[in-house]
Amino acid sequence: MTTSTRRARERAQRHQLIITAARELAETEGWEAVTTRRLAERVEYSQPVLYSHFGGKEGIVRAVALEGFTELAVTLRRAGEAVPARGPAPVTRALRAVGGAYRDFAERHPALYQAMFVMPTDLVFAHEETPPPLRDCFDAFTAVFAPADPRRAALAEAAWASLHGLTVLAANGRMPVAYQAERIDLLVTRLTAGA
Structure with a gap:
């Protein structure tokens, strides 16, 4: 060496x-x-x-956030892939699994989630400079929806943004955590209607 x-x-x-x-x-x-x-x-x-x-601290938070996005992408992908493509409502079941995995990840790692989404960093979404771990998370959401669906990317964005909003509001005590599963179920049902 x-x-x-x-x-x-x-x-x-x-x-x-x-x-x-x-x-x-x-x-x-x-x-x-x-x-x-x-x-x-x-x-x-x-x-x-x-x-x-x-x-400095911002660089440390950025590195922690990137590590978190890498872990979240793996978690979401596994959740989505664990749902069989055959059977009734595969898109609904896959989004429900991904949404539940997202919620569980945020609840298990609150400080990591803060670094990823709340604390100031230079990480950008939906941009040519978006780092691969963030793109991988988005791809995990996109993979839930049918490839032929022209609204696939928009549905993935809406799912992620809505889950993020529900997560942050519950974590900050703005909404009771007790009903989080019901909220996610309602979101999934609405986003996958007709899928």
Whole structure:
């Protein structure tokens, strides 16, 4: 192994260690507790090392968010693919599975979800500069709808945006969480009517 290969591997490991520490700290104490000083102490590297990897807290949040989108895309794709294409209402069943997986992901990882959707980052959706993990999430929603449906992309956008709205409102206590499954069922039923 060359010196440059070893250094690159060590840098990648350090990078991941910082991301993991930020996620753990955010999940246990909230994003307010995630500072470069606290992270530097936790990972036992100096603050300049953290800055060399991420440039500051926004860069750390961005890296955490990208990791979250990667995980969410896998979760959504698995949920959609687990539904047999045969049988009654395959689109409805697939969207219900994807919607439930989305809700469960957000509930299990509230700080990660905040990094992905609430905290300020430079991540953009529906743009030529959209990073692959975000595109993969959208593709998981799009895959639910029939390829021949001309409204496929619009339906995927509406499904994701609606699920996101329901998720954030419930997480912030603006709507009772107890009825979340019913809301998602209503959304799925409306979006897949006639599918």
